[in-house]
Amino acid sequence: MSGHNENTSVDKHEHVPSYGKNVMIWLALVALTALTVTVASVNLGNYTFFVAMLIASIKAMLVINIFMHIKYDDILMKSILIACGLVFTVIIIMYSFDLFNTYTG
């Protein structure tokens, strides 16, 4: 009574990224880290935070997609990540209704 399902555990890891690609991504991550450090010494005023977050997000995308194989995984794995992102965004937006109206006013 097992294995009667169309979806059952086909190993989806045929698209293992090549050695070279992994190294490239790693180099990119190092470069972005260097960029973060460099940017930190430039005075961007209010944008400092957003620039730092932007770079961090790009790095996270690379790690999640390539190192964690999410790019090659099926829609279920992607949707779990997307749902996390969505919930997090919603919570931050909803919380900001309190935060930005309590402390600035």
Next chain:
Amino acid sequence: MSMNTTTNKNYTNFFQVKTKHKGLLAWLLTTDHKRIGIMYLVSILSFFLVGLTFAFMMRLEMLTPGPTIVDAQTYNSFFTLHGMIMVFLFIIPGIPAVFGNFFLPLQIGADDVAFPRINLLSYYLYLAGAFLALYSLIFQTHIDTGWTFYVPYSLRTGTDVTLPLIAAFILGFSSIVTGLNFITTMHRMRIKGMTMFQMPLFSWSLYSTAWIQVLATPIIGITIVLVLLERSFGFGIFDPTLGGDPVLYQHLFWIYSHPAVYIMAIPAFGVISDVVATFSRKSIFGYKVMAYSTMSIAFIGYLVWAHHMFTSGMSDTARTVFSFLTFFVAIPTGVKVFNWVATLWRGTIVMSSPMLMALSAIFLFSIGGLTGLHLGSISTDVHLHDTYFVIAHFHYVIIGGILSMFIAAMHFWFPKMFGKMHNEKVAKVGVVMYFIGANVLYFPMFIMGYMGMPRRYFDYLPEFQIYHVVSTVGSWILITAILLMFTNLLIAIFKGKPAGSNPWGAKTLEWTMPSPPPLLNFIDTPVPSKDPYDYSDHDERIFRDLKNKENIINQENS
């Protein structure tokens, strides 16, 4: 037709199966979802009885003003332990851990959940958390913060907060792991040919609950860790004297705990749907809308948490936004209630004990839900917050709608789980007593709450006494009803008549197999039906499908 009503004596059911371990070990090391479900049932009910004892003693204390059986500090521990045990050890794992484990694979034609070993791990995480909490209960100074652990009090109280918090953290893990397991099971293990929209609504309710378990529980986990760190090392995240923000704690707590009320409620909705469909002898009205409303309740549940914080010093903008959004919960919930009623309409209604309980649950849940709207509007909540009105509100929902459906599920699925039939007469008496007891116990709380009786106090002014007395009498009726129904089922395990595979004439897939089910569930691979509520005549339906195919072929040939 015939096959599904005859008991097939030529198979080994999951109780009789011989494994490489014997005796108790065969249970403790099992990865069979049915055995794990039963282990959860036994553990969860044991802790439920502990929580019930605290409730009984609290009501006894409130019989007269001033000290009656305990002092104030002990009373504070009573309501904390009652709340913690009932929320974290009973009602949150509750229906999914017991009936989800047992019946999800059966409803979707699978031979087990996707990760059977992780399923066992999740059970042991549950036990570990439960024993830590119990250890603290027996050997430490009893925690007195309330189940909400609000800072700064939980940072400063001299009682032992650390161990219960660690326990809650571990229990959270158990919940997350079960959720992941269920989501994967529903996506990967459905029988070939069954789409998501061919699962019964109980399975759908587990699906949406599982998403909340996975996405919301980590938030309480992190929050607990922050409180522990702050308590041990004085981090200053929440403590105002160290520059922290106590309102932030309340946000974090309710970001989990409001969705958590849907972890409790949605599976109960699922049971109502399956029970109402079964005993109306109809397919559920508006099946797809029901599935969607289950998912949208889960989503909207994320947008309303701060309705618990209207008096906490939150900004006015936030209060307005959260109050406004709270009213949207009523839409998908209303859809459900109307669809249940529409299912009843022109159905052939069979008043079995689970059906009676489901009807009572729809009624009591509606009272609980609608008083939630009083609490959700800021102006009335300022008056009602932290009074017995809130206690009445959530007990109507939980005792009236959720515990009741846990008990209904016990009766509904009992014949399938144990292969025996309980005494329906006693069960029905129990249900009626339960309904009366719940109302006598909780309705006076609405009144005294409205009159200003604050919650979590061990003393009160004389004018409240009459309501407290009525309420305490109600607690005796309710507890008697619960014990009556449990005893009835316990007796049936040993003395019940054989139930056969489908004593209720139910129509979902789990009733097509013999009871108790065989180890790998299905003896013959089932053929999925387009309508999840159309397995009642399994053989006949297959025959009909074949005939249709034949006809089509014949027509094409001629």
